[in-house]
Structure formats: C-alpha cells, structure tokens
Amino acid sequence: MTSTAASTAASDAISDSTTDASSTAACAFERHVRRIHASGSHAKAPCVLDICPTLCTHFAIGSLDLVQADLQAVCNSEVAATILDSLTAAGLTRTFGLRTEIVNFKKALLHVVGDVQKLERSMVRQASFFASESPRCKIEGHDCELCKKWRRARQRDLAFCQRPDGGDDGSPEDTYLRIIESIHRIKGLRMALVDLRSILKQLCLLPRHPDDAHRMPKPLLDLPRAFFAASAIARAEAEQLEGSRAQPLPDAPAGTTASATDSQPGIGLLPDYFRNAVDMVMSELPPLAPHVLHYTRCSLVARGAAKALAQADGAAKVALALAQQQERTARVLELLPHSPRGHPSLAEPSTGCPSAAREGEPLSAAGYEAGSLAADDRALVTALSFEMKVGNKRRVLSALHAANEHLLATLRLVLDGREHPSAQRLFVASDSSRGQNAIWFPPPFAGIIQMAKEGKEAYDRFEVQMNAAIAAEGCPLAELLRTRLTLLDGGSLTCRVCGLQYPKLWLDRGVCWRCDDDERLAGRCPYEAVPAKGKSKAHPFCPHEQLRCACCDAGFQRCDICRLAQGDGEAVLAACATWHPDVLFLDFDQTLCSTRSGADPLKGVHSVDAELHEAATKISTHVLTRNRHVVPIRLFLEERGVPIVGIHSTPSGDSKASYMQSILTQDARAIFVDDDANEVQDPEIARDTRIFRVLFQRT
Numbered sequence: 001m002t003s004t005a006a007s008t009a010a011s012d013a014i015s016d017s018t019t020d021a022s023s024t025a026a027c028a029f030e031r032h033v034r035r036i037h038a039s040g041s042h043a044k045a046p047c048v049l050d051i052c053p054t055l056c057t058h059f060a061i062g063s064l065d066l067v068q069a070d071l072q073a074v075c076n077s078e079v080a081a082t083i084l085d086s087l088t089a090a091g092l093t094r095t096f097g098l099r100t101e102i103v104n105f106k107k108a109l110l111h112v113v114g115d116v117q118k119l120e121r122s123m124v125r126q127a128s129f130f131a132s133e134s135p136r137c138k139i140e141g142h143d144c145e146l147c148k149k150w151r152r153a154r155q156r157d158l159a160f161c162q163r164p165d166g167g168d169d170g171s172p173e174d175t176y177l178r179i180i181e182s183i184h185r186i187k188g189l190r191m192a193l194v195d196l197r198s199i200l201k202q203l204c205l206l207p208r209h210p211d212d213a214h215r216m217p218k219p220l221l222d223l224p225r226a227f228f229a230a231s232a233i234a235r236a237e238a239e240q241l242e243g244s245r246a247q248p249l250p251d252a253p254a255g256t257t258a259s260a261t262d263s264q265p266g267i268g269l270l271p272d273y274f275r276n277a278v279d280m281v282m283s284e285l286p287p288l289a290p291h292v293l294h295y296t297r298c299s300l301v302a303r304g305a306a307k308a309l310a311q312a313d314g315a316a317k318v319a320l321a322l323a324q325q326q327e328r329t330a331r332v333l334e335l336l337p338h339s340p341r342g343h344p345s346l347a348e349p350s351t352g353c354p355s356a357a358r359e360g361e362p363l364s365a366a367g368y369e370a371g372s373l374a375a376d377d378r379a380l381v382t383a384l385s386f387e388m389k390v391g392n393k394r395r396v397l398s399a400l401h402a403a404n405e406h407l408l409a410t411l412r413l414v415l416d417g418r419e420h421p422s423a424q425r426l427f428v429a430s431d432s433s434r435g436q437n438a439i440w441f442p443p444p445f446a447g448i449i450q451m452a453k454e455g456k457e458a459y460d461r462f463e464v465q466m467n468a469a470i471a472a473e474g475c476p477l478a479e480l481l482r483t484r485l486t487l488l489d490g491g492s493l494t495c496r497v498c499g500l501q502y503p504k505l506w507l508d509r510g511v512c513w514r515c516d517d518d519e520r521l522a523g524r525c526p527y528e529a530v531p532a533k534g535k536s537k538a539h540p541f542c543p544h545e546q547l548r549c550a551c552c553d554a555g556f557q558r559c560d561i562c563r564l565a566q567g568d569g570e571a572v573l574a575a576c577a578t579w580h581p582d583v584l585f586l587d588f589d590q591t592l593c594s595t596r597s598g599a600d601p602l603k604g605v606h607s608v609d610a611e612l613h614e615a616a617t618k619i620s621t622h623v624l625t626r627n628r629h630v631v632p633i634r635l636f637l638e639e640r641g642v643p644i645v646g647i648h649s650t651p652s653g654d655s656k657a658s659y660m661q662s663i664l665t666q667d668a669r670a671i672f673v674d675d676d677a678n679e680v681q682d683p684e685i686a687r688d689t690r691i692f693r694v695l696f697q698r699t
Contacts, residue, residue, distance in 0.1 A: 026291035033074045033295060040073075045641030049295065051302040056208040057607040058640040060614050061304030062100070064093050070299040075292065082286060083296055090284040092305060099308040101414045102200055102315055103570050108441060109197035110699050112452060114554025116190045119455050123183045125505050125513065126462045129469070129481075130176040141374025154380050161387035175465055182458045184392050188399025189451050195227045196322070196407050202226075203314045208307045210278060213271035220314055221268040223321035229400055230325065236393045237332045267321045269314040277309035304610075312415075319411050322404060329401045336394050399451070406447035413442050481506060497526065509552075525549035538681035540564055540695060550695045551677040563692045564680070569611020572673055572694050576615055579671055579692045584615060585660055587674040588625035588633060591696045592616075592642075600629045601636035608640050612673070616642050622663065623647040624656050624672075657684035664690055 030049060037047045046055045048070055060066055064087065071080040087093075136142070136150035160174050202217040219226035278300050282293060300306070441449070473480055481503055492501040497515035506513055511526045519526035523543035540550040542559045550556045550566040558565040558575065565575050576584070586592045589599065594606045615621070622645050627633065630649050637644050648659050656672075656679060664670055668690060674680050675696040685691055 022290065025289065026294075029074075029289075029291040029295070036073055041643065042638065042641035044635070044638040046639075048298050048302050051209070051298045053207070053209040053212050056212075056302070057610075059302040059304075060617055060641065061208065061302075061307070061610050062096060062614055063303070064088070064096055066303040066617075067092075067296075067299050067305070070303070071296065074295065079288070079292065083288070083292075086285045087281065087300075090281050092281060092300075092308075095305070095308045095312050098312050098315065098414065099304075100570075102311055103204055104574075105410070105414060106197055106200040106204060107567065107570060107699055108445070109193050109200065111555035111557070112448060113190065113193045113197055116186060116193060116452055116455070117554075119452070119459055120183060120186045120190060121508075122513070123179055123186065123455075123459055123462070126459070126466055127176060127179045127183060128503070128505055129466050130179060130462075132176065141372075141377060143373060147373075151377070151380070154384055158380065158384045158387060161384065161391050175462065178458075179462055181391075181395055182455060182462075184395040185399040185451075186455045188396040188401075189403045189448075189455065191229045191232065191396070192400050192403035192407060193448070195229050196318075196404075196411075198228070199223065199226060199318050200315075203311045203318070206274070206307050206310050206314070208304055209301060210275045210306045213274040216269065216271055216274060220317075221270075223267045223269075223317055224324055227321070227325055229329075232400075233325070233329055233332055233397065236336065236397060237328075239393075267317050267324065269310060269317055273313055274306065274310040277313070278306045281305070281309065315411065316415055319408060319415060322408050322411070326401060326404055326408065329397055329404070333394065333397055333401065336390055336397075403448060403451060406444055406451075409444035409447075410442055413444055520547040525552055527552050538678045540677055540681045540686075540693070550680070563686075563689070564695070565693070566695045566697055568696065568698045569609045569615070572615055572671065572696075573611050575671055575692055575694055576619060579669060581619060581671045581692065582668045583660075583663060583670040584619045584621040585624045585656075585670060585672045585691075586612060586616070586621060587676070587679065587696070588623050588627050590675045591673055592623065593633075593636070595627070598627050598629075600632050602629075602632045606636070608637070608642055613640070613642055616644065620645050622659075624659055625649055626652055655682055655684050657682060657688065660685070660691065661688070 033049055034047055037043065046058050048059075051059070064084075067087070068080070068084055071083055075083070134150045134153040136147045137144055139147075156174070157177060160177050199219065202219050205217055206220075207213070207215050224230060278297055281300065282297055285293065285296070288296075470480060493504055493507050493510070494501050495507060495512040495515055496510040497519065498512065500512065502512045508516060509527055511519075516526045519528075523541065525539035525541040527549070528537075528539040528541070539552065540562075542548055542550070542556070542562050542564060544559055544561055546557050546559070548556045550564055556566040558571075560578075565571055567574075588601075589595045589597045591609070592612050593601055593608055595601050595604075621643065623633065623637070625633070625647070626649065628649050630647050634644070634647055637647075646663075650656050650659060656674075660670060660672065669692070670690055671692045671694060672680070672685060673694045673696050677695060679685075680693045680695045685693065
C-alpha cells in the first residue's frame, strides 16, 4: 500500500469513527430526553422531539420561558444558559411579547369597531328622521310655487356643500346634511379599523409549524390589495381621473386610469420566510453538538417560535403596506376637485345657465333667466350631485387617512418595542376604560379614541335635536315615525319590549331604540326581557358606567365591580394578571377544548385553547363541566400536557358553585371561565366575591 493510500484510509477511518461517535452521542441524548419526559408529569403528552404539524396543538406556546424549561430539563445549566442567552440576544423574548401585543391590539380594535359600527347605524337612523323631500311638479322648468320651493331647497343644499372649510351656520334646515357628513367621517374611521383588525386577525391565524407555510392566509401574501379600503381609494382615483382637472398619479402610466397599487411592488409575508425563520434564529447560536441544536429547534417550533417570528415579520410588512396606502390616499385627496368647475358636464354650460355658472363660479340662488329654467334646473341638479358625490368621497378618505395615521403610529410603536425587551406592555386586552391609561392603550391609539368620541358627540347633538322635534310634533312616537318615514322604512316591525310598531331601521334585534336606552338605564339587558331564538336566558349585564351586556354587546369592558369580563384566552390571561387567582375553574366544551357540548374529546380532531393551556401551566386549574366523559377528558388533557388538578362533571340542573365553594378557602381568589352565559350569571357564583367571571368568547 502506498503512503497516499494509507493516509486516505486513515482519514476515512477517523471520519467513520467520528460519525459513529456523533451518532452514538445523538442516540444517547435522545434516550436521555425521552427518559426525562417519561418520568415527568406529562408523560402521556408528546415529547418535544416528536413535534410535527399534526402534534403542534399539543404544546403550550407563547413564551420563551417554555423553551427555557425544555432546555433546563435535559441540558446542563451551562449549555442551557448559553443557548438562552443567544436566543435572548436574537430578540426572541421580545418576539414572543410582540405576538401578545398583536393579539391584544386586534382585540382593542374589535372593541372600538363595535362602538363605531353601532354609532354609524344610529346616525343612519337619525338621518332617516331628518330626511325630507321637496318635490317639484312634473313639468320640467316650470315656475310654479312647488318648483320654486324645490329650487330654494336644492340651492340651499348646494350652498351648504360648497361652504368654505366645512363651515356651519347651524341652520336646522341643514341638519340632515350635517348628519350625512358625520356618517361619512364615521364610515372612514370604521373602514380603517376593520381593515387593520382583519389583517391582524389573519396574522393571529398563522399555522404553528414551518412545514405548514403553504397554509398561510392568502391576504398576507399581498397586503396592499388585502385592505378593503384599497378598492374605495381606487374608485375615487378612477373617477377623478375622468374629470378635466385630474392628472394621472406619478407612478401610473400617462393617459391611463390604472390603479397605482397595480404598478407598485407587492408587500407580503413570504412562505419561505416562515419556513426558515427558526433556522435564521438558530444560526445565531454558538457551536454546539448537532443533537443539542436539533432539540433546541424542536423546542422552538413546539413552543410557537416559528409562528411568533412570522407574526413579527408580517406586522412589519403590514406597517409598510399601510404606509404605502397612506401615500396613495393623500395623493388622491389632493387631486379630488373642490368645485363643480372641473366636472365635464359643467365644462360648457348652456346659454340658459345663470351668469355665475357661465363664469365658472358655484351656482347661486340668483341669475335665473326666463325660458332657461329647464337648463338651469338640470345644471343645478348636476352641480349638487357632483358636490355631494365628491364631498362624500373626500370626507370618507380624509377620515380614513387620519385614522390610519394613528393606527400606523401605534403599529410602529408596537414594532419598535421589539428592540426593548424590558419595555412595558402597551395593550392588555382592553381591560381598562379605553384611552384613559397608556398601560392599556399606547398614546398614539388615543387619536382613534378621540375620533370615535367626536362622532359620539355629534350623535348626541343630533339626538337632542331629534327628540326636540319629536316632542314638538306632539304625536304618538310610533305613529309619527310611520308617517314621516313612509319612503324609507321598508315596512314596520313590533318592538318586543313595548309592543309598538316602528320602521325596521329603528329596531335592533327586535327592540326599539327608546326601549334599548330605557332598559339599559334600568340596569337590564334590553334583549333579556324577551330572549331571541337561540339566545341564553341569563344575561350578565354591567349596570355601571358602560351599561353593556357581556352576552349581547360587542366591546364589553372588564368590570371589577361586577367581577365580570368577556373574551377569549387572552382576556383570561389579562384577568389572571390583575385578579391574581389562586385557582382557575375552566369549562371544557367550547372553552378549554374545541369539542361540542357533551362530545367525547377522543373521537374526532380537537384542540386545546393555547392561552388557557398557558394559564393552566401557571395556576392550579380545575375543569368544571357538564360533559360526562370525565375519563376521556383526563386522557385528552394528559396527551396534550395540560396540568389539571381535578375534573368534575356537574349534573345538568345543578349549580357549579357548590364544587367551587368546596375547593376555595375563605381568603382564596378564583377565576371561573365558561362560554355559557347561564353559567356565568348563576346567582350563587355571581354573589361570591371570591370569584371573578369570564364569559368565554373567541374574538
């Protein structure tokens, strides 16, 4: 054998022995990990090494502390500390925190959206009351008294629409138009809130495992086009491009009306990033044995790091897309014409038009010439229609732009927090009065609260005027509304509380707007007196400042006096952070687990709520359910590593309070979570000052 051949053989032997040694070490480490897992309290749950897309939902997620516990259980303290220091330096602690902020930001938006949508519906009702029709006779261009009255009304409307800087003389005759203007501002605010809420919800719905990257929600792949407001902006842009004053946007081809968004590069969360996010973090780790690195990666995936990293990147992409939309909205607002002179139908007025119109000035009440009334009337209608159409778009887009400015600043503040792991939480699941404390809502979000507040103030002013008009007309209310709203009501319905008939617009879920207010002021849910089909009989109602029902009303705020909150697992975690319970009592079906009422959890595919799983790992937890499958429930929870002290099946008709009271000591505090309003409103539970109640509703 030559010296070269001998050297090669020796190298191969060393390589083989090294490979064998690594393989032996890896096998020994895996046996070590599985032995520790088998001797732990969750032996029936999957081992971290078994993580796969199918088993993702078996693990508690959402915190680097869970990864720390996994590492400290199987590695020596020095190795575990080294890995954790590297993961912390890579920003993973704040990434998990950002996930929590996104979830609570989404929930805060939902609460405000509920308020704004209700406000918008209420203003539409007010507009229907003040709407009036001044008909003219059937002869075009006639000069009878009816036509003169019609012209005066249309000229007044046009002057109102053309008033400078949105000025308002407070004329009662203009109440309807002022309400319409307020509705469009509220609409712009609502569009912005719904858009961001929808996108953040899509981020929260990301799968957990990198191999499921192909299941990413489609809206996240092309964010600029995922905003609902994008179509409204495109329509406004297209319409103004048809006018003589309009010019193509800087990034649109000259002479076309193509959407500016179509010519801009796409912004989206890429599936490849999701697949490789954990590996990018792993690249920051120091040199370690391959089997240790593999275990660390499995732990990161099992504990939700892949999802959290994708959510962080997705939130940054949302901010970029929102900034792009803001620039586009601002350009469209600049190009919207401010008078009818730019409208093609008025570019060449007929010889019979008023002199002011011929000079290109806004139409006025003066200047009508004999024999030209028909042309003048058509010009008046065209001008008014144009002013109202453009004005409506301008108000909607202006409000949209202003609201998105606050939302973008808030989102950027949340993203900037990733650089400061010790930063204070910005959102806590809407557990305080909105906008009053930066601990619950960051300062930029106060601008959204102020916009909603201004809309509510306008609504209150119009409500005073409407009630005064109702009192002045002196007719029974139901009869008055039926006679005033014959053109708008679309039929009548009977209020389930007072029994009177009202136009459909004036009832919500079968209760008229007046009974709604009266019942709330009396401390009752307006929908409790005569429950709607499928609704719970009991309604946990807060008779304090908010006057809302946790069962029926969106945007229910946590009330410490009532010891009552509404929401999903994040709301439970927030309640735990402030109530500091010694014991947690969880309902099983549709709460801790996705099973339907009374179903066997071992049959079919079911999952555990991730946040309630996390809460159970920190607090002594009991399952309190009507489901009779106690043994399957115990096996199901053991397989998913949910630590449960006890499982109790309470017979139908019996109160769950007796079991809770048998567990609680005199000074103990507890949180009771159930998706059934009847259980939450159980008088025995509601009276017990040791128990805080959460009506569980996924949002």
